[in-house]
Amino acid sequence: MITEKIQSLLEETAALTATTAKEVEDLRIHYLGRKGVMNDLMAEFRELPQETKREVGQKLNQLKQSIQAQLDTLRKNLPAEDGKKDALDLTRTPYPTPLGSRHPLTLVRNEIIEIFSRLGFVLADGPEIEDDWHVFSSMNFPADHPARDMQDTFFIARQPDIVLRTHTSSVQSRVMETTQPPIRVICPGRVYRNEAISARAHCFFHQVEGLYIDKHVSFADLKQVLLTFARELFGEGTQIRLRPSYFPFTEPSAEMDISCHICGGKGCAFCKQTGWVEILGCGMVDPAVLEANGIDSKEYKGYAFGMGVERITNLKYRVKDLRLFSENDVRFLDQFVGEGF
Numbered sequence: 001m002i003t004e005k006i007q008s009l010l011e012e013t014a015a016l017t018a019t020t021a022k023e024v025e026d027l028r029i030h031y032l033g034r035k036g037v038m039n040d041l042m043a044e045f046r047e048l049p050q051e052t053k054r055e056v057g058q059k060l061n062q063l064k065q066s067i068q069a070q071l072d073t074l075r076k077n078l079p080a081e082d083g084k085k086d087a088l089d090l091t092r093t094p095y096p097t098p099l100g101s102r103h104p105l106t107l108v109r110n111e112i113i114e115i116f117s118r119l120g121f122v123l124a125d126g127p128e129i130e131d132d133w134h135v136f137s138s139m140n141f142p143a144d145h146p147a148r149d150m151q152d153t154f155f156i157a158r159q160p161d162i163v164l165r166t167h168t169s170s171v172q173s174r175v176m177e178t179t180q181p182p183i184r185v186i187c188p189g190r191v192y193r194n195e196a197i198s199a200r201a202h203c204f205f206h207q208v209e210g211l212y213i214d215k216h217v218s219f220a221d222l223k224q225v226l227l228t229f230a231r232e233l234f235g236e237g238t239q240i241r242l243r244p245s246y247f248p249f250t251e252p253s254a255e256m257d258i259s260c261h262i263c264g265g266k267g268c269a270f271c272k273q274t275g276w277v278e279i280l281g282c283g284m285v286d287p288a289v290l291e292a293n294g295i296d297s298k299e300y301k302g303y304a305f306g307m308g309v310e311r312i313t314n315l316k317y318r319v320k321d322l323r324l325f326s327e328n329d330v331r332f333l334d335q336f337v338g339e340g341f
């Protein structure tokens with residue numbers, strides 16, 4: 001009987017499923033297509049006696065609407081990728097991707113590390129928040145010695161004193177307390193001093209520290225290593241000069257100048273017409289520092305040096321205002337695209 005067929009088709013089509021657009025289309029053709037199930041029913045319907053046509057006609061309409069609604073739902077619920085399959089055009093020209101750049105301070109730091117690692121120095125690291133012992137006491141700064149004022153210190157806590165390290169020399173102490181000589185380390189890092197921020201000073205900057213301890217280490221070794229370093233970094237013709245100086249942790253101590261990279265030693269605004277610019281402090285490690293850090297000063301000697309990365313970067317790239325280094329202005333940073341490693 002036709003009404004039973006309609007009933008079972010209602011149930012059958014309500015349970016239809018599909019996972020692709022093609023499956024939905026195949027179902028549509030099967031049920032609603034020109035040679036489909038509905039069409040066969042219509043043929044049967046036309047043969048019915050007049051008195052039943054009205055009732056069966058309504059049921060057929062209901063069935064048709066129900067199938068249509070079911071197909072619509074199936075189409076709507078298809079997994080998204082299927083509908084978007086053609087959206088990815090692999091032949092299209094790609095958008096240009098902007099290249100990033102290394103920060104100039106990173107470029108210069110890496111270059112310094114690379115030069116010293118070729119000379120046999122290995123990397124060492126230490127915390128930026130440091131105790132008084134590693135920053136001052138172990139480095140031979142007596143408790144009330146005015147030398148502590150040389151470096152305006154940011155205190156985190158008092159008694160026991162915890163500070164933001166004012167120099168990377170604190171890492172010397174950390175290395176010595178855990179390692180026996182020979183020691184040959186290079187320690188790059190950020191340091192902090194309580195200074196008003198201007199074009200020429202900042203409350204944080206970067207240093208690279210070097211420390212060499214072994215049985216027969218002399219000031220001549222220090223001088224030769226620094227000369228090699230200066231020529232590697234600034235070029236073959238670079239001259240160095242060492243001026244006597246004072247640091248609590250080295251004796252004797254010196255400051256090193258290099259011939260001005262900008263005017264070639266003739267005198268310019270950068271070197272204040274002297275032809276020389278200071279780039280680092282250095283000296284022979286004071287025996288008191290070796291002893292304070294558990295190294296026998298009768299057996300071992302050492303040298304140390306420390307330099308400011310900003311200063312060297314200014315020399316190499318002629319950056320006039322220190323504040324540019326920490327402002328993250330892309331107009332500044334973009335200028336270093338493709339420089340170094």
Ligand code: PHE
Pocket residue numbers: 166167168169209247250281282283304305306307
């Ligand atoms: N720590 C010194 C400073 O910050 C630099 C230095 C390091 C000097 C090692 C001598 C030896 O000024």
